[in-house]
Amino acid sequence: MAPQRDKEQTMQRLIDAVGTIIGREGFRNIGVNTVAKEADVDKVLIYRYFGGLDGLLKAYAYQKDFWLNIDKLFGDIEPERLNDMCYLKEITKQILHGQLTEMRANKELQEILIWELVERNNLTAQLAADREEKGTGLTRLLSGKLGIAQEVEPLIAIVIAGVTYLALRSRSDSHFNGVNISSADGWGRIEEGLNKIVDLYFESLAK
Amino acid sequence: MAPQRDKEQTMQRLIDAVGTIIGREGFRNIGVNTVAKEADVDKVLIYRYFGGLDGLLKAYAYQKDFWLNIDKLFGDIEPERLNDMCYLKEITKQILHGQLTEMRANKELQEILIWELVERNNLTAQLAADREEKGTGLTRLLSGKLGIAQEVEPLIAIVIAGVTYLALRSRSDSHFNGVNISSADGWGRIEEGLNKIVDLYFESLAK
C-alpha cells in the first residue's frame, strides 16, 4: 500500500504546478510562494527536494520535452524516395507544417520560448542550446540531399523564425502585417505562404 | 536663469532613467523604486508627475519613436518608376534591408518588442496597434502596384516576423538554425536569403 506521505508524489505535484502556472500565466509570476500554493504544498519542500526554485525549474524543464520533436516529424519519411525531388519538396512542406502546428498548439512551449528571450540563465541557455542542436534537422536533410547547405540555411532560419514569432505574437495580438493570426483562416494563409516559398525555391533548383 | 527646482528636468530624468534601465536590464526589474533610484529622484514624484509607473512608461514609449519608421524608408522612392517591375523589386529589397538593419541596431526597440510579448497592458497593446497600422506599408505598396495583396501579405508577414525573431534571439543566442546571428557575416547571409525570396517571387510574377 502506498504511504500516505509520498515524497515522489509531492515532487511531482510541484513539477506539475510549475507547468500549470507557466501554461496559465507564463514564467513571470513564478516563485516559491506561488508554486507552493498552486501545488498545495509547503514551500520548504521546494528547498528540501530541489534545493530551491532553480532546481525545481530544472527538473520541470528536463521532464518535459520542450524542443520541437524533429525526430517525430522525420518518422514518416521513406528514405528510399528522398532522391525524388518532388517527394523531397513534399517532405519539406510537411515538416514546416508540423513546426507551425506544434508552435501554435503548444502554449507551454510558447512560454518557454519567451522565457528564453527574456532572461538568460543556465537553464534557458541549456534549453536554447538543445533546441538549436535538435532543430537543424530540416537543414541537414536538405543540405545532405541537395548539397546546398550554405544557401538553404538562412532561408529555413527566416521561415522557422517567422513562424515562431507569429505564434508568439498570436498570444496577444490578433493581426500581424494584415494577416489574422488569431484565426485558423489566417494561419491557413500563412501556410500557403510557406508552401509558396518552398515551391518557388524548388522550382529554381529544377532549372 | 533656470530655477534650481525644475519639474521639466526632473520628469526628463525619470524618463531617461527608464531608458537606461531598459537598455541595461530590460523590462524585468523595472519598478518605482528602481527607476527613482536610477534617476536619483524621490519615487513620490513618479506618482505626482506621471500618476504612477504606467504613466511614466507611457511617456517614455511615446517620447521615443518606437515603431519602425516606415515613412523614412519610403522617402527615397521615386513614384514615377514604380511601374517598372525591376525597380519595384529593388525597393522591396531595400525596405527589407532597412527593417533588418533597424531591428538589429535598435536595442531599445528589441526590449519593447519583448515587453509586448511578455505582458499585455493598455500601453503595450497601443504600441502594438500603432506598429501594426504603420508597419503594413510594404504590403500596401506591393498590393497597390501588383494587385495581389491576398497572396503577398502572408509572405511579408513571415519574412518580417522572421527577421524580428532572429534579431530578438541574437540578444542572447549566437546561432539559429546553424546561422551565426551574432556576426555581421551571418546577417549578411540572412539578407541574401531575403533577397533570394524576393527574387524568386518576382520571377514567378514575370512568367
Place this chain on the structure above:
DNA sequence: TTTGGTAGTCACTAATTAGTGACATACTTT
C-alpha cells in the same frame, strides 16, 4: 514496542515592493 529518520506544518525573519501623508524648502506672485 521502542527508536530513528523522514514527510510535512508552522511561524518567523529580513528584504523589497507599491503607495501615502506630513513636512520643509525654494520660487513666484502680490
Place this chain on the structure above:
DNA sequence: AAAGTATGTCACTAATTAGTGACTACCAAA
C-alpha cells in the same frame, strides 16, 4: 517683504518576497 504655491524630502504602512529553524506526525526497521 509677505504669502502662497509648487518642488522635492522623509518616514511610514501594508503586502509580498525568499529563505530558515523548530516542530509534529508518520512510517519502517530493530
